[in-house]
Amino acid sequence: MKILIVLPAYNEELVVVKSTRQVLEFCQQDLSADEHLIVIANNKSNDRTRELGEDLARRFEQIEYLYLDKKGKGLAWRSAFQKYSADIYIVMDIDLAVDLRATKLLIEGIKKGNDLVIGSRYLKDSQVQRSRCRDFISKVYRFIVRKYLATSITDFQCGFKAINNKIKQEILPKTKDDGFFLDTELLMLAEKQGYKIKEVPVNWSAYRNLQRKSTVNIFETTIDYLKKVWELKKRLKKLQQKIDVD
8 A cells, every 4th residue: 555645844944854754764664564655845945945855855765855836835735645646645744743653543544444534632642732822722713613614523733634535536626725724624625525534643742843943823824714714614505505406
């Protein structure tokens, strides 16, 4: 079975080499039974990410480098999923906030028949380390989405998920967002159309790579999310009406 792992990267010169090597070593040691390919998806970085990514791709046959001339984390991993063929498609944040051992849970979940498997920081066995401010904002966003979009999913923005070819071919092309909201959009489109989604516990830490500083403005991003939740609700309503007619 072929497994694709995508690492979206925007100005990640401080961690791109270390993190990619860690993922490669994990694959070689723990996923040796499956064929694997790691793709560094660079979405218009202006630091040394390109130079370092290209060097890794030259040195290791299991690593590919993909450059996109446009910003957007969602655009990065969606483009990589669409470009490469595999049996299981995984995306994870390049800071490796999630303990890599949970990758096995993603793979097992897809192999057992689920269409989409996601890491959740809100399950009983999950362990999470982050600032109180970010924890509060995340919980508020989660509460709003769960209530407003009537979903049972517990975590929408954890950058750690896997999909199968059904989701790639039938749901991913319907997504529109190129940024961080793609996670929520993909999940909701899949759930509302009856695809099998499984959540798995993760050990998630915002402090796993202390030398890396996030470039995300959490307040601006949250406001943007809420606007997009409203737009997505209207799309989901139209989708449901079409399903009812069919």
